[in-house]
Amino acid sequence: MKKGFTLTEIMIALAVIAILTVILMPMIFKMRPNQEVLMTKRAYNQTLTIVSEMINNEKCYPFVYDQVGFEDGTHYTDCPVNGNINQKFRRLFRTYISNDGIDNNFVTKDGMRWRFNGNLIRGRNGESFTTLTVDTTGDDAQRDHDTFSMRIYGSGKVEITGANADWAKEAVGVDRSIVGE
Numbered sequence: 001m002k003k004g005f006t007l008t009e010i011m012i013a014l015a016v017i018a019i020l021t022v023i024l025m026p027m028i029f030k031m032r033p034n035q036e037v038l039m040t041k042r043a044y045n046q047t048l049t050i051v052s053e054m055i056n057n058e059k060c061y062p063f064v065y066d067q068v069g070f071e072d073g074t075h076y077t078d079c080p081v082n083g084n085i086n087q088k089f090r091r092l093f094r095t096y097i098s099n100d101g102i103d104n105n106f107v108t109k110d111g112m113r114w115r116f117n118g119n120l121i122r123g124r125n126g127e128s129f130t131t132l133t134v135d136t137t138g139d140d141a142q143r144d145h146d147t148f149s150m151r152i153y154g155s156g157k158v159e160i161t162g163a164n165a166d167w168a169k170e171a172v173g174v175d176r177s178i179v180g181e
Helices: 007-031 035-055 085-095 165-172
Strands: 099-101 105-108 113-122 128-135 147-153 158-161
Touching: 035 085, 035 128, 035 147, 035 158, 035 165, 085 113, 147 165, 158 165
Parallel strands: none
Antiparallel strands: 099 105, 105 113, 113 128, 128 147, 147 158
């Protein structure tokens, strides 16, 4: 006589599988990377890398005692980009990243929209800065945390600011005790 599974045994096995699925699905979805977090990290790290490379670019920003970092608007023959301090900084920033657009507003190939807000401004502490706003999704739809701003100082320091600053700092893993905020 052939032995097989009874209908009851099959139903119990399916019920156990269903219960395990219900229990495990939330954990699986939590393990999936959050797109907003990934794109925010990417934009922040790209900015840090570009600013570091720019400030160390001896052809455009050589170490001069009376000028600090990006506040150097001097025309250097070996620098591929020149102009006043604002144009020089923005144009040079764009040369480090593949994009379509103009000096103040451009879109990168990954779909992020980047916008420089105004010129270098002299802050209360005497150091100049410009603000760069990044829309990580690149579309006009408002999502919870798809836009954040970074303040780029003349010395090369980058600070996350604006409405989503707390969320963006947490997303990129900036420990405030380490950066002194």
